[in-house]
Amino acid sequence: MTRESDDLDLIGYLLNSLEPDEEQAIEEQLERDPALRERLEEVRALIAPLSEDDLGVDVPSGLGERTLERIGDHRLGTMTEASDASSGPRFLDVLIAASVLACLSTLALPAIGELRREHARLFCANKLRQLGTAFGVYADQESERLPFIATGGPFNNAGCFAVQLKERHLLSSDAVLLCPSANNGVVHVPTFNEFLEATDRLAYVDHLRRQMGGSYGYSLGHMNRGHHAGAPLRQSARPVLSDRPPRTGDPLFVNSPNHEDAGQNVLFANGCVRWLPSRTYGCDEDLFVNDTDLIASGVNSDDTVIGTSESTPFPPDDF
Structure with a gap:
């Protein structure tokens, strides 16, 4: 020890x-x-001093009262702290508030998402109107005709409409061809000379053909008495430009992938822009394939087909 x-x-x-x-x-x-x-x-x-009754020390006057007062103050402070604690947020209050916020979020987030999508659709429609204005100026110079897609040669893809607009300085910038809601949207509109000089580099030509139309597709024209006619004349109520059609590699999309398959903005030859929730319009006309279910020029003047930038008026097997 x-x-x-x-x-x-x-x-x-x-x-x-x-x-x-x-x-x-x-x-x-x-x-x-x-x-x-x-x-x-x-x-x-x-x-030994602890056992003595009188230690010879005078007790200060009022010590007992002051001691009791301090004890009372301490108890009051403890009660005040308890009151403050009880007046603060309790667990149940926090739980209820969190539940209310969760419910509001569940209701608000879809609405916010829909507002964003609607804003993107309106922004996209505004870009199509700008392109419609450019088409109008082009038509003034070409006897009411819109950009023509050739049936052969290097300028036989739908995206060449953008090259023709650029050559006439009718594009404010290449960016006008990008839909704001298109994922990974890329555009590069070459000049005539740049495109012609690249014809011996097939991979680069294919790259340009896919990108020159940006996020949009253009009319592949139609057949008229065995001959190919270009895009509809201005003032026609036929579609001429729209959000990009789904490509062969887009099996999950029925409508344009620009707007998550919800539909597509369409510019008509008369300058009108409409939102179509379905790829069909008019008398069940399909916007993206002709009456024989091909991505090719329409079989007649009532059969309009919008093709992706690299699409041609005739399938490769027809050449």
């Missing part, structure tokens, strides 16, 4: 606060150990 533990036992012995068996053990140890008996007397002398 250490001296500190011995002293504690001795103090307990002197104050008669030990258990009977502990007290007996101390007495047996005191009989055997003279040093412990000597230490007992030292401890007795140290604690």
Whole structure:
């Protein structure tokens, strides 16, 4: 045992606060150990003042009242803290608030998403109107005709309408050909010379043909008495430009992928822009294939087909 533990036992012995068996053990140890008996007397002398009734110290006046007052203040402070804690947000309150916010989010997020999609559709329609204005200026210079897609040669793809507009400085920028909601939209409209100089580099030509139309598709024209006619004349109520049709590699899309298959904006030859939630229009005319279900020029003047930038008026097997 250490001296500190011995002293504690001795103090307990002197104050008669030990258990009977502990007290007996101390007495047996005191009989055997003279040093412990000597230490007992030292401890007795140290604690002797505690047994005196009068310590010779005057108690300050009002000590009792001040002590009670401090105790009262402490209790009041404890009650105030408890009151403050109870007035704060409880777990149940927080849980209810979180539930309400979750419900509001469930209702609001779809509405916000729909507003964003609607904004993108309107922005897209505005771009088509800009292109419609460019077509109008072109038609003024070409006896009411819109850009013509050839049936052969390097300029036989639908996206060449953009090259023709660019050559006449009718495109404010290539970016007007990008739908704001099209994913990974890329556009590069070459000049006539740039395109002609690239004809011996087939891979680059294919790259240009896919990109020159941007996010939009153009009319592949129609057949007229065995001959290919170009896009409809201005003032016609036939479609001439629309959001890009789904490509062969877009099997999940029925409508244009520009707007997540929700539909497509369509520019008509008379300058009108309409949102079509389905690729069919008029008397069940399909916007993206002709009456024989081919991505090719229409079989007659009432059969209009919008092709992707790289699409040609005739399927490759027809050449």
